[in-house]
Each structure stands twice: as C-alpha cells, then as structure tokens.
Amino acid sequence: MLSQTVRPREITLDHHALTMAMAEPEAPFSDAPVYAPEAAGVLLLLALLSPREPKEPKDL
C-alpha cells in the first residue's frame, strides 16, 4: 500500500526545480544544415578524382 510506504506531508518538492523541469524550452541553437558555397568545389574535386568505372576483361 502506498500510504504505508510514503506518508503525506513527509516529502516536500522543490518548487524552483519543478518549474525548471516543466519549462521544456526549445533547443537554443538550430542544427539545420546550412548552405556552404565552398563545398561545391570540394564536391567537384571529389567527382573528378573518383576512380573510373571498371571495364570488362577482354581475355575472357
């Protein structure tokens, strides 16, 4: 029985802590992906440096 283990008015809760826990504000900083123009050059370089497609061996 709950009343046998925890007696009313034996426990007090911290009002300030409860208020803070209930506030649940939004995240202060956005984690959205942002536009980075310098990334275009890197992507182009990676595309140019990527290995060629493998070819079928001729002697089979």
Next chain:
Amino acid sequence: MVAAHVESAQDPGAALAAIRILGADTFAPVVLAGAPLHPEDAAAIALAFSALPPGRDVPLPPPAGPEGPWLMAWRDWGTVTLLTVLTGRGGARLTAPRPALPADAAPADDAAGWAEWSVRMGQLSTLALPGLDGPVHDAARRSPLALARGATRAVLRRDYPTAARIARWLAWLRSDGVRLPLDAGPLVEHIGLLAGGDRPALDTAISRRLIAL
C-alpha cells in the same frame, strides 16, 4: 502503475516529482487505451500534489509574469482536471486554479509571432489529451497553420523534442476533427524515427494514439 513506481523508488520524492512533471500524461493509458485508473495511482498523484500544493494565486501570463510558474500552473490544472473527470468529485479533492492566456493567445495566419507561440504551445502539450478542453485548446483550434509552421520549423532545426510536442497538438486537432494544412501522420512518424529520448518517445506514442482515434 505510478503507485508501484513510487513504492519501489529509492527516492520517493523524485518519483513524486516525476509524476508531477508527467502531469496529465499519467492518465494517457486511461484516456487513450481504455486502461482502468487504479485508486492507488490516483492516490499517488494526490500525494505528488500534497508534497507541493499548487499556489492559490493565479500566475500572470507572459510577458506580464514569468513563464515558468505560468506553464506549471497550466500543467497542474490539466492534471487536476483530468483526475477529477476520471475519479469524479468524490475522488481526490484537489484544486488547481486555471491560469489566463496571454493577449496574443492565437496568432492569425498572416501574423508574425507564430514561432514563439508554437513553442509555447509545445510546452503545454501535456494538455493535448482527450477529456481536457479549455482556452489553450481553443487557441490551438484557431491556429492550426501556426502549429503546422512551428512543427515544420522545429523539424528543420532538428529540434525533435520540440517538434514532437508541437506535432502532438496537430494530432490532437486531427482527432478533434479540425482540418489541418499538413498531414500529421507522416510528420509524427518522421519525428518518431529521428527523435531520441524518453519524453519525445512518449509524445510520439500519444500522437500516434490520437491520430488513430
């Protein structure tokens, strides 16, 4: 369920604080899945309120007053109201005064301020349950577009706990028969896939139940 948790907890005070923070969501299995409300659970909720009774003075809504006590007063109102609805007047004799809403309670479709308003509605998402109705719910009914914008903004910011809270209002509006500017189902599923943590998981589970109503 919550009574057993309080009984077995090493720190019953922390368990009672958790019930208080959970608020009206303690009754989610009752109002959404038809589970019976055990009298011991109702007693545990009453105990959480006896450990820190709600203030008799109604806190002023922001910006006239601080946001924290105002949010807590609304959440306490939701818990006490739903407990009274489920147990009847003869059950736990708890009271929690109903706070007022700010003057800008619901932004018009073309008005600024929808971002801050939707975040604040998310902070009151424990009220988005069947069996509760009041000024906060009326404000949600008046501004589904602001809530849709707020949920989308939170997803784009990758702030999934906030997105889960605001999407819960969209799910509640859908269960209330309000026409929405976006489909709440895929939104809730998307947030459910990407959000981590217990509280977003609970909000998403409740949203799924609300959509299925």
